[in-house]
Amino acid sequence: MVEMRILRSDPEGVVNAYRKRNLPDAQLALVGELIALDDRRKSLQHGLDNDQARANQLARQIGEFMRSGKAEEAAGLRAEVARIKETTRVAGEALEDVRTSIEEKLISLPNLPHPEVPPGSTADDNEVFKMGSMAIPQLADGALPHWELARKYRLFDMEAGARLSGSGFVLYRGQGARLQRALIQFFLDEAVRAGYEEIHAPLLVNAETARATGQLPDKEGQMYYVERDELYLIPTAEVPVTNIYRDALLREDELPVKLCGYTPCFRREAGSYGAHVKGLNRVHQFDKVEIVRLEHPEHSQAALVQMLDHVEGLLQKLELPYRILRLCGGDLGFASALTYDFEVYSAAQARWLEVSSVSNFETFQSNRMKLRFKNARGESVLVHTLNGSALALARIVAALLENNQGPDGIAIPTALRSYTGFDSIC
RNA sequence: GGUGAGGUGGGUGAGUGGCUGAAACCAACGGUUUGCUAAACCGUCGUACCUCGAAAGGGGUACCGAGGGUUCGAAUCCCUCCCUCACCGCCA
Structure with a gap:
């Protein structure tokens, strides 16, 4: 599986290298698609992490309220946690979909030919x-x-x-x-x-x-x-x-x-x-x-x-x-x-x-x-x-x-x- | 195939709902001490991802066999699966 790091660092170079393998255009287009998907992956991950950080924070607060007997305050926070959980569930699924899609596309790409590989088709x-x-x-x-x-x-x-x-x-x-x-x-x-x-x-x-x-x-x-x-x-x-x-x-x-x-x-x-x-x-x-x-x-x-x-x-x-x-x-x-x-x-x-x-x-x-x-x-x-x-x-x-x-x-x-x-x- | 016991960081091993990414010890690494070695002492010591930063480094999320579930909150409770060990059965 080709490294995403390499695709991202030099997309044009990668496409040119793949031409040596005579890859069809549809496959070459995957390079750009993968980078876009990876961007999407990062942004989803970012949002998800932030939401989960917030949820963790609230859970800790609820714990403290419970210990000090402030039941109403705790209940209010629970409602917010429930909302966040719904958001993270959706984001989590979206992230999983993107990951799967990246994996599928990436695994369909062959290795990049070394510079010493001679041109040719058969x-x-x-x-x-x-x-x-x-x-x-x-x-x-x-x-x-x-x-x-x-x-x-x-x-x-x-x-x-x-x-x-x-x-x-x-x-x-x-x-x-x-x-x-x-x-x-x-x-x-x-x-x-x-x-x-x-x-x-x-x-x-x-x-x-x-x-x-x-x-x-x-x-x-x-x-x-x-x-x-x-x-x-x-x-x-x-x-x-x-x-x-x-x-x-x-x-x-x-x-x-x-x-x-x-x-x-x-x-x-x-x-x-x-x-x-x-x-x-x-x-x-x-x-x-x-x-x-x-x-x-x-x-x-x-x-x-x-x-x-x-x-x-x-x-x-x-x-x-x-x-x-x-x-x-x-x-x-x-x-x-x-x-x-x-x-x-x-x-x-x-x-x-x-x-x-x-x-x-x-x-x-x-x-x-x-x-x-x-x-x-x-x-x-x-x-x-x-x-x-x-x-x-x-x-x-x-x-x-x-x-x-x-x-x-x-x-x-x-x-x-x-x-x-x-x-x-x- | 049957029964039982388990799976926690490089290793041993603590941890039965929040302050535990995880005690302690060992190993490893850096340092102090030392003529050298050893010992002693101090420090560091999981992985992946996201993010801030020129960098140094900082912040966050996830991971305690795997996957689901309960809960505001799970290494800890429940379910399924996988694996390991022991004994029995079978067997080259």
């Missing part, structure tokens, strides 16, 4: 920020896409997943299952080594939690919902992990907070059909290690760079060809101010697959969840939140299988061998 306009040094592998004739490799080496079974749950659910087995576990362990170890505290979080969260990180209301349809208990299956570890600090008021010296967590991620996403969603390219449940940081506003950009380095290091250790994209305004996620996507090249499909998204949310999430720290001057300041995948498994597996296939099987990258316990899949 994924095609994303800027290639960096190409990894690993060469794109040249596969021999007859190289197979990962879903064929899975069949050949009995690594995972989409049909079984479909039978158990539905299409888009995967059952891993044998070396395929082992590879999953190895990657999770590897990613967690690397994150912990980089100073992130490991979190093992609940996979079902309540509505308030989903709202705080921005999944509700804007991505409601993306989440699985357990109606009977009013709980959502998490679409990413970001949700429970960031929410650990909901409503927190930290000391400045507690920053930065660096957390990581492995969870399965559940996504309903209807999506398209055909080759694009075949195999592991897009599934309803996948595994991911997420890194999350709570930062002092002055340090969040530096933190973002560190996170990019961390993710890049993982891909280098896995010896995967990758590139880093800087998302353009039109492709930027609702809650994000600045996002870098990592894509790995999946050679048999001859396409880039998104395996990580690293974002700085600045105060968008912390404003929703009232996550602040106290600065040296004693003021409460919203922290910046950041997170990134480090890394998402399913597509990494797809690329690993395809890129490393050869006549003698599929080679496991050196860094992973102590985790898998085998050097190749055969």
Whole structure:
């Protein structure tokens, strides 16, 4: 949720920034509407406070009259209190309406794009920020896409997943299952080594939690919902992990907070059909290690760079060809101010697959969840939140299988061998 | 799922209708003392919003799990919900 403070301080700048996101005029108009509503809110609050101060004063006087036996005087004041109460009731309702209206409008506005966000409207306009040094592998004739490799080496079974749950659910087995576990362990170890505290979080969260990180209301349809208990299956570890600090008021010296967590991620996403969603390219449940940081506003950009380095290091250790994209305004996620996507090249499909998204949310999430720290001057300041995948498994597996296939099987990258316990899949 | 006991400021914990935004103690912070440390002593010490002020700072309102209600007045009385703890039942 964008800070009202920012809207008020520079409405024109805000509107201009939103143009980068290609927001429709109706949404841009909200900026002015919100400021007007906020003015109204202040004036209602002012009136209400004054009336209540008066009522409190009268109540005290009535008490004194009662004690000293002046019943008539007390009765007269009671009548006045009754009048004031009626006024405050009306004002209170009006204030509540204005608040609700502000909340509704504010929550419908996406985050302001960071100045570094390139212009553009679709994924095609994303800027290639960096190409990894690993060469794109040249596969021999007859190289197979990962879903064929899975069949050949009995690594995972989409049909079984479909039978158990539905299409888009995967059952891993044998070396395929082992590879999953190895990657999770590897990613967690690397994150912990980089100073992130490991979190093992609940996979079902309540509505308030989903709202705080921005999944509700804007991505409601993306989440699985357990109606009977009013709980959502998490679409990413970001949700429970960031929410650990909901409503927190930290000391400045507690920053930065660096957390990581492995969870399965559940996504309903209807999506398209055909080759694009075949195999592991897009599934309803996948595994991911997420890194999350709570930062002092002055340090969040530096933190973002560190996170990019961390993710890049993982891909280098896995010896995967990758590139880093800087998302353009039109492709930027609702809650994000600045996002870098990592894509790995999946050679048999001859396409880039998104395996990580690293974002700085600045105060968008912390404003929703009232996550602040106290600065040296004693003021409460919203922290910046950041997170990134480090890394998402399913597509990494797809690329690993395809890129490393050869006549003698599929080679496991050196860094992973102590985790898998085998050097190749055969 | 059943029964019982509770939810007060960073912590412990007092407070059953007005002078309680809340005692006391601990922690924390600033200071005095001290060769240093400790102790002792003095002071500060919740959050949000509105408002006055250039600022320093001042004034006001709300908040004692959440939401309603009674009352001139509620941390205190009533109702609903949530959560925690204990015991029983069930159970990976």
